[in-house]
Amino acid sequence: MSETIIEVSGVSKAFGGVVANNKVSLRVARGGITGLIGPNGSGKTTLFNSIVGYHPIDQGSIRFEGREISRLSVAKIARLGMLRTFQQTRVFGKMDCIQNMLISLPHRQSGWRDMFKRYPLSLIERAERLLEFVGLYSKRRLLAGSLSFGQQRLLEFAMALMNEPKVLLLDEPTAGINPTLINALIERLKRANQDFGITLFVIEHNMRVIMNLADHIYCMSRGELLAEGPPASVQNDQRVIDAYLGAH
Amino acid sequence: MNPAAPSNRRMAVLYAALLVAGVLAPILFPGHTVQFAVFWIFVLFALTWDMMGGQMGYNSLGNILFFGVGMYVCAVAQISIVYDVAEYTAANGAIKVDFAPHQYFEGLALGLAWAGLIPVVVAAVLSWILFGLRGPYFAIGTLGVAIAAAELTNSWDYVGGGMGIAMPVYPGGPGSRERFFYVACMIIAILCFLTVRWVYRTRFSLAINAIRDDEDKAEALGLHTGRYKMVAWSISAFFLGIAGALFGNMTGFIEPIDTAFPTLTFGIFMVAMTLLGGKGTLWGPVIGATLFYALREVTWTYLLGWQYVVLGLLIIFNVVYFQQGIMGWLRARRPAWFGVRVEADRAHGTKAESGA
Numbered sequence: 001m002s003e004t005i006i007e008v009s010g011v012s013k014a015f016g017g018v019v020a021n022n023k024v025s026l027r028v029a030r031g032g033i034t035g036l037i038g039p040n041g042s043g044k045t046t047l048f049n050s051i052v053g054y055h056p057i058d059q060g061s062i063r064f065e066g067r068e069i070s071r072l073s074v075a076k077i078a079r080l081g082m083l084r085t086f087q088q089t090r091v092f093g094k095m096d097c098i099q100n101m102l103i104s105l106p107h108r109q110s111g112w113r114d115m116f117k118r119y120p121l122s123l124i125e126r127a128e129r130l131l132e133f134v135g136l137y138s139k140r141r142l143l144a145g146s147l148s149f150g151q152q153r154l155l156e157f158a159m160a161l162m163n164e165p166k167v168l169l170l171d172e173p174t175a176g177i178n179p180t181l182i183n184a185l186i187e188r189l190k191r192a193n194q195d196f197g198i199t200l201f202v203i204e205h206n207m208r209v210i211m212n213l214a215d216h217i218y219c220m221s222r223g224e225l226l227a228e229g230p231p232a233s234v235q236n237d238q239r240v241i242d243a244y245l246g247a248h
Numbered sequence: 249m250n251p252a253a254p255s256n257r258r259m260a261v262l263y264a265a266l267l268v269a270g271v272l273a274p275i276l277f278p279g280h281t282v283q284f285a286v287f288w289i290f291v292l293f294a295l296t297w298d299m300m301g302g303q304m305g306y307n308s309l310g311n312i313l314f315f316g317v318g319m320y321v322c323a324v325a326q327i328s329i330v331y332d333v334a335e336y337t338a339a340n341g342a343i344k345v346d347f348a349p350h351q352y353f354e355g356l357a358l359g360l361a362w363a364g365l366i367p368v369v370v371a372a373v374l375s376w377i378l379f380g381l382r383g384p385y386f387a388i389g390t391l392g393v394a395i396a397a398a399e400l401t402n403s404w405d406y407v408g409g410g411m412g413i414a415m416p417v418y419p420g421g422p423g424s425r426e427r428f429f430y431v432a433c434m435i436i437a438i439l440c441f442l443t444v445r446w447v448y449r450t451r452f453s454l455a456i457n458a459i460r461d462d463e464d465k466a467e468a469l470g471l472h473t474g475r476y477k478m479v480a481w482s483i484s485a486f487f488l489g490i491a492g493a494l495f496g497n498m499t500g501f502i503e504p505i506d507t508a509f510p511t512l513t514f515g516i517f518m519v520a521m522t523l524l525g526g527k528g529t530l531w532g533p534v535i536g537a538t539l540f541y542a543l544r545e546v547t548w549t550y551l552l553g554w555q556y557v558v559l560g561l562l563i564i565f566n567v568v569y570f571q572q573g574i575m576g577w578l579r580a581r582r583p584a585w586f587g588v589r590v591e592a593d594r595a596h597g598t599k600a601e602s603g604a
Binding site: 052073074075076078079083084086090091092093094095096099102103104106107108110112114115116117118119137138139140141142143159163 | 446447449450451452454455457458460461462464465466467468469470471472473475476479528587588589590591592593
């Protein structure tokens with residue numbers, strides 16, 4: 001296995017009496033596409049939220065490039081280069097697409113004085129190129145809130161690319177998108193991984209998509225890690241099949 | 249840029265016309281100089297409120313706090329250069345201090361400097377506490393702070409408590425005080441407009457718009473949201489503080505409840521004006537302030553006794569039936585004027601490349 005970029009070890013998180021994550025440990029390899037699957041309510045999104053610092057974890061440790069991040073805020077973790085997209089797509093509705101892209105620029109080095117800078121033409125051009133990459137170039141001066149759901153998804157993805165993250169955590173990127181757009185999205189995800197060198201960590205319900213996309217898959221069930229391995233072996237793992245069909 | 253927007257040349261003509269009107273108004277109607285000065289303060293109110301409420305989505309009901317703080321800070325600074333403040337205020341105006349012209353203007357300059365600085369410090373400190381609140385909680389929290397400030401000042405003897413402070417007398421002939429402060433109010437309102445206009449052309453505007461649209465998403469992108477919120481409020485506080493200092497000196501007598509921290513009049517007016525003109529735009533607050541000012545003058549003149557009923561009805565109508573305001577209505581009618589439009593795809597074959 002190649003170099004680890006995210007290392008989750010023994011992470012537990014409970015909401016009241018509900019244990020959403022119970023001693024989950026996994027590793028995301030740098031440069032790869034790692035998948036996270038599991039039935040509804042198995043704790044996938046909770047784990048994502050824990051990793052990006054959305055809520056404090058009860059126990060365990062989360063390391064990003066060897067650095068402990070489980071106590072850092074969402075914004076600080078994002079500035080380290082780990083970005084997430086939301087299950088419910090979130091864009092800035094009353095700003096146009098170009099503005100959405102520009103505000104997504106990495107804020108790693110931005111200091112107090114950068115607040116009042118203007119955007120150089122080169123950045124605007126980069127924003128346009130990325131909008132072109134996801135097929136929204138002609139919509140670039142429309143308000144993001146007026147785009148269709150699928151287009152907002154694509155915009156959110158382009159915004160994530162604009163941020164130049166090292167790792168992108170995608171929470172069900174294809175949910176609610178029509179089948180034609182799904183193929184285009186898968187292809188772009190792969191290109192983002194290969195051409196831009198962004199490590200992807202993807203929650204996905206659609207088995208066809210994740211088998212096609214990921215090179216390593218973790219499967220969760222009832223807050224615990226159930227199985228892991230390459231797509232083919234996870235797909236044929238009896239425990240995974242049982243979990244999905246409710247044999248537990 | 250945007251071909252449908254008014255050209256630079258037309259904008260220059262507009263600016264020049266407004267400037268000429270501003271200069272001529274007190275010359276043509278010298279009896280209304282103070283009222284015209286209040287107009288400029290209204291413009292400043294609406295512009296500073298909109299930066300928070302319209303552009304950033306934080307509806308503050310307590311921005312008047314900085315107006316009052318600026319007013320009192322300036323008064324104390326002005327008096328203290330020639331007299332003991334506690335003694336001066338304890339005498340309830342019985343002590344008449346003659347300020348020599350150079351003393352007066354030095355005191356005013358010093359007072360204005362402090363009136364800009366202290367509100368900024370107050371805003372920075374309050375932002376640590378209050379920006380943990382969102383939506384209506386922020387509105388109520390800020391309102392509470394403004395009311396508390398009024399009550400505290402009201403019972404603070406050092407600054408005269410509820411008896412207020414008689415401000416140093418302007419050294420000049422009749423009418424000269426009004427003209428002086430009219431010009432000062434006009435200058436600070438124009439500076440405020442230019443500052444806001446400049447700010448809205450930088451990254452800052454996208455950042456505060458992003459905070460308005462989805463603050464969690466902005467944080468998830470790594471934006472320093474706390475920093476932007478603090479600076480936005482500080483800019484508002486700076487201009488409000490100076491406006492308060494000028495207003496106090498122009499009025500000649502200040503007291504906490506009705507002059508310095510009038511949450512129910514000026515504090516609400518600044519919200520009403522912005523909503524009327526259309527929040528989240530540069531010109532909306534200016535237009536709203538102008539209309540609101542005109543309406544206020546008309547009702548105060550012809551409907552005395554009913555003026556608050558009329559203003560109340562206006563606010564109700566505005567909030568229930570006309571939430572988008574004038575600029576928002578215009579934006580919905582003519583989106584292309586605001587740069588919202590479908591563009592052609594690029595000519596060279598990008599379709600095939602992007603695989604769509």
